[in-house]
Amino acid sequence: MEFRHSDKALHWQERLQRFMDDKVLPRSAEYWAQVREDHTRQPQAMEEMKAQAREAGLWNMFLPGDHGAGLTNLEYAPLAEIMGRHLWSAEVFNCNAPDTGNMEVLHMYGSPEQQAQWLKPLMAGEIRSAFLMTEPAVASSDATNIETRIERDGDHYVINGRKWWSTNMGHPNVAITIVMGKTDTDAATHQQQSQILVPVNTPGFRVERMLSVFGYDERPIGHAEVVLDNVRVPVENLIAGEGRGFEIAQGRLGPGRIHHCMRTIGAAERALDLMVERLLSRTAFKKKIAEHSVWEQRVAEARINIEMCRLSVLKAAWMIDQGGAKNAKSEIAQIKVAAPRMALQIIDDAIQAFGGAGVSGDTPLAELYAGVRTLRLADGPDEVHNRTIARLEYAKHGGRGG
Known part of the structure; x- marks a missing residue:
């Protein structure tokens, strides 16, 4: 190798x-x-x-x-x-x-007209976008629960629903959203959903409130609860066709999880750097904190876990390159669980090394912890990914696969 x-x-x-x-x-x-x-x-x-x-x-x-x-x-x-x-x-x-994922969706599934109107300014960095999938009224870890309706009415689709954790809705440049909802509740389970482009200035599109993360408002991007009340958009705004929402979501999420996990490793590396600098600069009980054996163990474990996690993510990236996201289904799920857990432990140890300063705004650690903790929920919670991994293992022995 x-x-x-x-x-x-x-x-x-x-x-x-x-x-x-x-x-x-x-x-x-x-x-x-x-x-x-x-x-x-x-x-x-x-x-x-x-x-x-x-x-x-x-x-x-x-x-x-x-x-x-x-x-x-x-x-x-x-x-x-x-x-x-x-x-x-x-x-x-x-x-x-989420602009990267939205650009990937438009790149892979968008019509020439959709690409000209929305992909081009996104690629130019002139606007930003949001992805509206999660809903407050249902367990969105099972996306088949989503209740937002996208109903055909002549030359338009009418959208009704409530979304939340819509990242980027607080950004001053946000202009377009991709909304996931049901177009046909009588279709097979994974063909009921579709994705559609909805500009933020469309009548009936309303930001109900901004959400905080452990008390942080996450400016300048922000996460919002959004109400779609009889929102009407042209039929041309539907992406790829009715019933392809899950297909589009999977095409988007494979590479996106690689990005998330590698950014998380970067956050872990930064936390480790800050921790080591702190340990080498402070004295307690007449010797450097770094010389206390408990910290030697924590620093060593941090380095080991970062290296293991990085290799796992790079393997998953290589497998996607070789055969697409379906070729790396288990590996993608594994890193999505492992990377945030690994980073959170290192950030937590770094907070401990800084003492009171670690939970204050004087270091980036508290906000870093809040941001990384959300990744155990974003793009699917740990439990869903572990379910996928387990089912793929069962399938190797003749059981039910993922």
């Missing part, structure tokens, strides 16, 4: 890391100051960094072929890790969720 990244991949990693060090991280304080000053406007610092990144060719790197950088999932994965050390930085390179 070859464990070395290709020369091409190493070249992209070096370019991205240099740009982060030279152009992005020095402006972090300026960016957050502008966010706090007025979260209803896109920070000027972000727009300036985006322009620089696009000029440098560090743009849409997640998209395959001519649309993006032409990188495989395996080649892109380390870039997601680099951006994951500072989660807000992904927008600089137009590689931020």
